[in-house]
Amino acid sequence: MDSSKVKVVTCIAPVNIAVIKYWGKSDENLIIPINDSLSGTLSMDFMCAKTTIIASPELQENTFWLNGKEQSFNNKRLTNCLQEVKRLASKSLPHLNWKFSIKSENNFPTAAGLASSAAGYACLVSALAKLYEIEDNVSFIARMGSGSACRSMYGGWVLWCKGSSPDGRDSIAKQIAPASHWPExxxxxxxxxxxxxxxxxxxxxxxxxxxxxxxxxxxxxxxxxxxxxxxxxxxxxxxxxxxxxxxxxxxxxxxxxxxxxxxxxxxxxxxxxxxxxxxxxxxxxxxxxxxxxxxxxxxxxxxxxxxxxxxxxxxxxxxxxxxxxxxxxxxxxxxxxxxxxxxxxxxxxxxxxxxxxxxxxxxxxxxxxxxxxxxxxxxx
Amino acid sequence: MDSSKVKVVTCIAPVNIAVIKYWGKSDENLIIPINDSLSGTLSMDFMCAKTTIIASPELQENTFWLNGKEQSFNNKRLTNCLQEVKRLASKSLPHLNWKFSIKSENNFPTAAGLASSAAGYACLVSALAKLYEIEDNVSFIARMGSGSACRSMYGGWVLWCKGSSPDGRDSIAKQIAPASHWPExxxxxxxxxxxxxxxxxxxxxxxxxxxxxxxxxxxxxxxxxxxxxxxxxxxxxxxxxxxxxxxxxxxxxxxxxxxxxxxxxxxxxxxxxxxxxxxxxxxxxxxxxxxxxxxxxxxxxxxxxxxxxxxxxxxxxxxxxxxxxxxxxxxxxxxxxxxxxxxxxxxxxxxxxxxxxxxxxxxxxxxxxxxxxxxxxxxx
Known part of the structure; x- marks a missing residue:
């Protein structure tokens, strides 16, 4: 690949543990919850997801590898996220329509039931937002991948407001206190x-x-x-x-x-x-x-x-x-x-x-x- | 003891298993429940409580033996039951103030968590009602011993209505269908x-x-x-x-x-x-x-x-x-x-x-x- 024509972004994202739990959706497709939830974001020193995206006009098709296994793009949640990120991106970006290769890994066992999909989607959406130069709160996009992923878009203590808009645009996460607030x-x-x-x-x-x-x-x-x-x-x-x-x-x-x-x-x-x-x-x-x-x-x-x-x-x-x-x-x-x-x-x-x-x-x-x-x- | 001056009553009473459960009291002392409940009464062929009461003017004091162990009468639930039964009894009964000896046994393990107190109090109150010749619905008295005991006062399918009277007199059980109704x-x-x-x-x-x-x-x-x-x-x-x-x-x-x-x-x-x-x-x-x-x-x-x-x-x-x-x-x-x-x-x-x-x-x-x-x- 011609390196002048390659965009590479790598991101890490944390796991979060809810203290007020998310349980139940009012919209299954958009993943809009029936109640607010609240979580602490865990340090990435020990548990995180890591994603690298390479975009290039020379790539023939999009590929996605998760923990060493190729994944299908025929996944509603994944395509919902990609579509929303591209919708927010500037139409003048030269690399907007380049194909890309995504590689994602967790540094902790996925099978342990430790909310790996939250960290994974937060990581993917953060990397895509960087790739497409989006500065907005994109937690609602992470939410479309895996509900609680939106809470992994911030550090410290994070509130996910269920919102009231039928399209889920106000069902977003916001930080209520940074990690430094309660260091003990x-x-x-x-x-x-x-x-x-x-x-x-x-x-x-x-x-x-x-x-x-x-x-x-x-x-x-x-x-x-x-x-x-x-x-x-x-x-x-x-x-x-x-x-x-x-x-x-x-x-x-x-x-x-x-x-x-x-x-x-x-x-x-x-x-x-x-x-x-x-x-x-x-x-x-x-x-x-x-x-x-x-x-x-x-x-x-x-x-x-x-x-x-x-x-x-x-x-x-x-x-x-x-x-x-x-x-x-x-x-x-x-x-x-x-x-x-x-x-x-x-x-x-x-x-x-x-x-x-x-x-x-x-x-x-x-x-x-x-x-x-x-x-x-x-x-x- | 002079047998002409002895009254003996023996009774057996069943266990019941609720399908609509009793959980929570509105009055702790009178045992008035916060909701109605409904149960099936189990056959006494395999599980029952058995109580014999001997009343005699020659007895010096009341005694109560449960499964071979003497019990204290210093028990609010027991004394509440005795008081109510005596209140309903005819004041002209010659043996109303005789002392008595109560012996009670379960033919199934009490430790197994099989609602032995329900059968036990239903049995005790049934025996006392017989002793004092009371024909009324005395399920509210069994209820004062152990809430769900009132449902063991009838066979078949039994509803315990929570009632609305503060004294609990209408918190009683009634049969909604006899055992013969659903023999399968x-x-x-x-x-x-x-x-x-x-x-x-x-x-x-x-x-x-x-x-x-x-x-x-x-x-x-x-x-x-x-x-x-x-x-x-x-x-x-x-x-x-x-x-x-x-x-x-x-x-x-x-x-x-x-x-x-x-x-x-x-x-x-x-x-x-x-x-x-x-x-x-x-x-x-x-x-x-x-x-x-x-x-x-x-x-x-x-x-x-x-x-x-x-x-x-x-x-x-x-x-x-x-x-x-x-x-x-x-x-x-x-x-x-x-x-x-x-x-x-x-x-x-x-x-x-x-x-x-x-x-x-x-x-x-x-x-x-x-x-x-x-x-x-x-x-x-």
């Missing part, structure tokens, strides 16, 4: 071993909308006040309230899943044992020190302040004896303290079989998508 | 092994009322129409609709438990696997042949017609290999058929470890409490 916040991801059949969250959400009467009440009556209260708690850095809302919200969404017909049960016995441990620990400390939240899978994501990590990890290591410590701890350093006798008594939860947890990621709140300019970092 | 109905109780801490349903309900916003919506908006539809389905013997309502109701109540803060989780992985098997089987049969329902514990209670028992038991025996078949099957006879290859494929659920189920009771809908007149049947 840490996140522990406990990846749970689970051999059960996975249900797609798209199908499950659709079934919830169709069959759960409680869902309507949740979306209309409960989420609006929870969202408002959670934004305030984040702005004030009030962990006590933040934790309570986060846990109640997670419980509420899994209640809706249980109320769906047939039910979609994402939590298993291990997930519930983690939640019990969090409540027992908070009771022992006489205040909320840890908050759990669960997405469409059994993995527990724990929000906690850095001052609580060591002690709470002693709880987790006691209740869930690690099988293979070499690959078990990922991310920020974790020290392994002995659990105090008092705390052990207070927990009153039996030690679980080794192997209930696959591994643990220790991370923190981080920045939004980033364009990488060093040519060595390109994927192609 | 069978019940399978799958008793699940579970080593977790048990939560008292009284405490959990209270916490739900205090913390679950979804509960209010359920009680006020969902239960009234479900109850009406379920009564109709029973009256028409429409199993398709009956099963759907039963399963949705069970899911709804466990959704509320998950929405409670902290959550009270009664279902475990085995409970969910049973529910999955029921949905997979119904899908295979292209209609609802089996309905699950779960109370405040992991045991699955399945309603099904006699024509489905053999085939569905082949599903259960395949998914949950029995450990010790000698003590494993209780109640009505169960034949053990081979699971068809088609059905095995359709289930798509892995075979579970042996020991997930403790035992299985096969029973049917039966009659209400009964006074036993043969002196050999007395417990004392």
């Amino acid at each position: 916040m840490r996140v522990l991801i406990l990846v749970v071993n689970d051999e059960r059949k996975k249900y797609s969250s798209t199908d499950a959400m659709k079934r919830s909308v169709e069959t759960s009467e409680l869902l309507k009440y949740r979306a209309n009556q409960i989420v609006p006040k929870m969202t408002k209260a959670c934004i305030e708690a984040i702005q004030k850095k009030d962990f006590e309230i933040f934790a309570e809302i986060t846990m109640k919200e997670s419980n509420s969404i899994h209640a809706i899943c249980q109320d769906t017909y047939p039910p979609c049960v994402y939590l298993n016995d291990t997930s519930h044992t983690v939640a019990n441990a969090v409540h027992a620990y908070n009771e022992f400390k006489s205040s909320n020190k840890v908050a759990y939240t669960y997405d469409a899978g059994p993995n527990a994501v724990l929000y906690l302040l850095d001052s609580s990590v060591d002690e709470f990890m002693s709880v987790i290591n006691y209740l869930f004896p690690p099988q293979d410590t070499a690959e078990y701890y990922k991310g920020l350093p974790l020290s392994s303290n002995q659990l105090s006798q008092d705390l052990k008594m207070a927990l009153n939860i039996p030690v679980q079989e080794p192997g209930c947890l696959k591994y643990i990621i220790h991370t923190k709140i981080g920045e939004g998508p980033k364009i990488l300019t060093d040519p060595q970092q390109h994927l192609l | 109905m069978r019940v399978l109780i799958l008793v699940v092994n579970d080593e977790r801490k048990k939560y008292s349903s009284t405490d959990a309900m209270k916490r739900s009322v205090e913390t679950s916003e979804l509960l209010k919506y359920r009680a006020n908006q969902i239960v009234p129409k479900m109850t009406k539809a379920c009564i109709e389905a029973i009256q028409k013997k429409d199993f398709e609709i009956f099963a759907e309502i039963t399963m949705k109701e069970s899911n709804s109540i466990h959704a509320i438990c998950q929405d409670t803060y902290p959550p009270c989780v009664y279902l475990n992985d085995t409970s969910h696997t049973v529910a999955n098997a029921v949905h997979a089987y119904n899908e295979f049969k292209s209609s609802n042949k089996v309905a699950y329902t779960y109370d405040a514990g992991p045991n699955a209670v399945l309603y099904l017609l006699d024509s489905s028992v053999d085939e569905f038991m082949s599903v259960i025996n395949y998914l949950f290999p029995p450990q010790d078949t000698a003590e494993y099957y209780k109640g009505l006879p169960l034949s053990s058929n081979q699971l068809s290859q088609d059905l095995k494929m359709a289930l798509n659920i892995p075979v579970q470890e042996p020991g997930c189920l403790k035992y299985i009771i096969h029973t049917k809908i039966g009659e209400g409490p009964k006074i036993l007149t043969d002196p050999q049947q007395h417990l004392l």
Whole structure:
């Protein structure tokens, strides 16, 4: 290829973990949600998607490789995103109609149920926006790829407003506080071993909308006040309230899943044992020190302040004896303290079989998508 | 004791399994529920409580023995029941103020989470009503002992109306159809092994009322129409609709438990696997042949017609290999058929470890409490 006639963009984008959950669409094609949602963006130091796009007039056709496998372009979500990006681009761009090759990778296991599609679409849309020189908020385009991807378009704490426009143009994400606002916040991801059949969250959400009467009440009556209260708690850095809302919200969404017909049960016995441990620990400390939240899978994501990590990890290591410590701890350093006798008594939860947890990621709140300019970092 | 001065009454009373669930009280002391509920009464051939009361002027004090252990009378629920029964009794009864000795037993394990207190209080109140010659509907008195006990005061299909009187006098049970109405109905109780801490349903309900916003919506908006539809389905013997309502109701109540803060989780992985098997089987049969329902514990209670028992038991025996078949099957006879290859494929659920189920009771809908007149049947 003639390098003067090649455009190359590489981008990385983060994972986000909702504290007010997205569950249910009012428009399946455009991915417009029935309620607002709110998330923390996780540091890209340990978990991110990476996408490189090469555009050239010499390419004969568009190609898309995800984690080393070629993907079809016959994918409504992908084509919706491409169409919207091109619609926003200046018609005078010389490379607007060049074909391109997209290569995308996640640096964390896609199978672990860790919202890889959110990071992936945020990354793709960020790279396309850079390629086509678009400066606007393009979170609504990422949303068309994978709903919660719009929240991965910003760092820190991000609100996805459901909007009211039928075309979804105002169903966008905005940052409510940057990563630097609450620097003490840490996140522990406990990846749970689970051999059960996975249900797609798209199908499950659709079934919830169709069959759960409680869902309507949740979306209309409960989420609006929870969202408002959670934004305030984040702005004030009030962990006590933040934790309570986060846990109640997670419980509420899994209640809706249980109320769906047939039910979609994402939590298993291990997930519930983690939640019990969090409540027992908070009771022992006489205040909320840890908050759990669960997405469409059994993995527990724990929000906690850095001052609580060591002690709470002693709880987790006691209740869930690690099988293979070499690959078990990922991310920020974790020290392994002995659990105090008092705390052990207070927990009153039996030690679980080794192997209930696959591994643990220790991370923190981080920045939004980033364009990488060093040519060595390109994927192609 | 001088036998001319002794009154002896022996009574048996059944267990009931709700299809529209009771969850939440509007009055903790009087046990007035926040919604109507509806149940099937189970045959006393296999599960019942039995109570003998001996009253005599020669007894010095009241005593109460439950399953061979002496109980204190310092129990608000028990004293509420006694007080109400005496209030209704004729003041001219010569034995009204005699002391008495109560002995009560269940012929099924109390620890199995099989609503033993409902049968127990229904039995006690029936025996006291007989002793004091009361002919009225005394289900409201049984209710003061243990809410759902009022539904065990009748056979067949029983509605507990929450009522509207602050004193609870109209919070009573009534039969909507006798046991003979739907003679094909069978019940399978799958008793699940579970080593977790048990939560008292009284405490959990209270916490739900205090913390679950979804509960209010359920009680006020969902239960009234479900109850009406379920009564109709029973009256028409429409199993398709009956099963759907039963399963949705069970899911709804466990959704509320998950929405409670902290959550009270009664279902475990085995409970969910049973529910999955029921949905997979119904899908295979292209209609609802089996309905699950779960109370405040992991045991699955399945309603099904006699024509489905053999085939569905082949599903259960395949998914949950029995450990010790000698003590494993209780109640009505169960034949053990081979699971068809088609059905095995359709289930798509892995075979579970042996020991997930403790035992299985096969029973049917039966009659209400009964006074036993043969002196050999007395417990004392």
